[in-house]
Amino acid sequence: MTFLSTQALQKWPTSKMLCTLSFLAAYTVPAAYAETYDQCLLRGIKSADGTLTLQALRAQCLSATGHEAVPADNGKSEENENKDLLADRIKSExxxxxxxxxxxxxxxxxxxxxxxxxxxxxxxxxxxxxxxxxxxxxxxxxxxxxxxxxxxxxxxxxxxxxxxxxxxxxxxxxxxxxxxxxxxxxxxxxxxxxxxxxxxxxxxxxxxxxxxxxxxxxxxxxxxxxxxxxxxxxxxxxxxxxxxxxxxxxxxxxxxxxxxxxxxxxxxxxxxxxxxxxxxxxxxxxxxxxxxxxxxxxxxxxxxxxxxxxxxxxxxxxxxxxxxxxxxxxxxxxxxxxxxxxxxxxxxxxxxxx
CATH class of the missing domain: 2.40.230.10 (Phospholipase A1)
Incomplete structure (x- = not known):
């Protein structure tokens, strides 16, 4: 899905929407911030005007919860970052x-x-x-x-x-x-x-x-x-x-x-x-x-x-x-x-x- 709109989301079953949001939160922020991040995503989805991309929404919520957005083209997924020697200390801090x-x-x-x-x-x-x-x-x-x-x-x-x-x-x-x-x-x-x-x-x-x-x-x-x-x-x-x-x-x-x-x-x-x-x-x-x-x-x-x-x-x-x-x-x-x-x-x- 490239673009999110209110009309499109109204057609989703509630359970499917919540599962999708939980999946996104689990792979973008530490667990300590998961609830705040979910709330940010929900607010963004409810107020989306049809032009906001999923990537932009995730970046906004990362910034709002005090995290740095990782550029999409940096060639490093979260899974790969966990293998870096310094990643554990960076994530903990x-x-x-x-x-x-x-x-x-x-x-x-x-x-x-x-x-x-x-x-x-x-x-x-x-x-x-x-x-x-x-x-x-x-x-x-x-x-x-x-x-x-x-x-x-x-x-x-x-x-x-x-x-x-x-x-x-x-x-x-x-x-x-x-x-x-x-x-x-x-x-x-x-x-x-x-x-x-x-x-x-x-x-x-x-x-x-x-x-x-x-x-x-x-x-x-x-x-x-x-x-x-x-x-x-x-x-x-x-x-x-x-x-x-x-x-x-x-x-x-x-x-x-x-x-x-x-x-x-x-x-x-x-x-x-x-x-x-x-x-x-x-x-x-x-x-x-x-x-x-x-x-x-x-x-x-x-x-x-x-x-x-x-x-x-x-x-x-x-x-x-x-x-x-x-x-x-x-x-x-x-x-x-x-x-x-x-x-x-x-x-x-x-x-x-x-």
């Missing part, structure tokens, strides 16, 4: 982004109670900073909390979603009981970004999303322990079969130089780009219930200043995954951005990239 009681994960959320570093720089921790110099433990608890929430959706002709996000990564000297088990370092990263869903072939990979954003990262300290920087970044997320990658270049927003010792408004770490570089690459490979990950960050001007992180997650139950993380290089934390660290950690993953 779309289904809950208008729910005020739901906050979506941003970066991975994890708790690593077994975390051991081969070297921790003690030079920062003199008498003015808790008298911990020489008294830090190589064994710590490391954890990360990362969340995001949508601010606006479809802001550029129905495309582009604006998000705000926050990531907290902490290194807790929980086993250093003799020194009151302090938090050695906590890094805070609020950010805002625009993300655009895509389906483009790039060198044989499927470009699923492109994001542009601004990020502030700091450790919230003052004096000699203060560290922080601001960045503008882009992020390109690609996939193919069980492989995915993220290419994230950034540019540091310049800060004014310190005019005198203790200048609170001056740059606490003017050489941070020398160690953190101008971007990072994430790679992932999914093998059934097991995920392998690799992060690479390198300063192109110096082969010796960079970092690598290896990740392995495996199932524990339906809610949690086991997680093993290995980091080697510069910039694991802001306080040690210019010190090379080698760390092995194990614990649980609450939410992964996928």
């Amino acid at each position: 779309r289904a809950t982004r208008n729910n005020p009681f739901t906050i979506s994960p941003h970066k991975p959320n994890y708790l690593l109670p077994l975390s051991y570093a081969t070297s921790i720089d003690h030079d920062h921790w003199g008498t003015d900073n808790g008298n911990l110099q020489g008294h830090l433990s190589p064994a710590e608890i490391k954890f990360q909390i990362s969340i995001k929430a949508p601010v606006a959706t479809g802001i550029f002709q129905g495309k582009g979603d604006l998000y705000v996000a926050y990531t907290n990564t902490s290194w807790w000297q929980a086993y250093n009981i003799d020194n009151s088990s302090p938090f050695r370092e906590t890094n805070h990263e609020p950010e805002a970004f625009l993300i655009f869903p895509m389906h483009q072939n790039v060198f044989g990979l499927n470009l699923r999303a492109t994001a542009v954003g601004i990020s502030h990262q700091s450790n919230g300290r003052a004096g000699g322990l203060s560290r922080g920087w601001n960045r503008v970044y882009a992020n390109f997320i690609l996939e193919k079969d069980n492989f995915y990658m993220s290419f994230k270049p950034w540019w540091r927003i310049p800060e004014k130089k310190k005019e005198y010792p203790g200048d609170a408004e001056g740059d606490d770490n003017p050489d941070i780009v020398d160690y953190m570089g101008y971007g990072e690459l994430h790679f992932g490979y999914k093998m059934g219930d097991y995920n392998l990950g690799l992060m690479v960050r390198n300063n192109l001007r110096s082969e010796n200043k960079g970092a690598i992180q290896l990740d392995w997650t495996f199932p524990i139950n339906q809610r949690f995954k086991g997680y093993v993380q290995y980091f080697n290089g510069y910039g694991e934390s802001l306080i040690d951005y210019n010190d090379s660290v080698s760390r092995i950690s194990a614990g649980i993953m609450l939410t992964d990239w996928l």
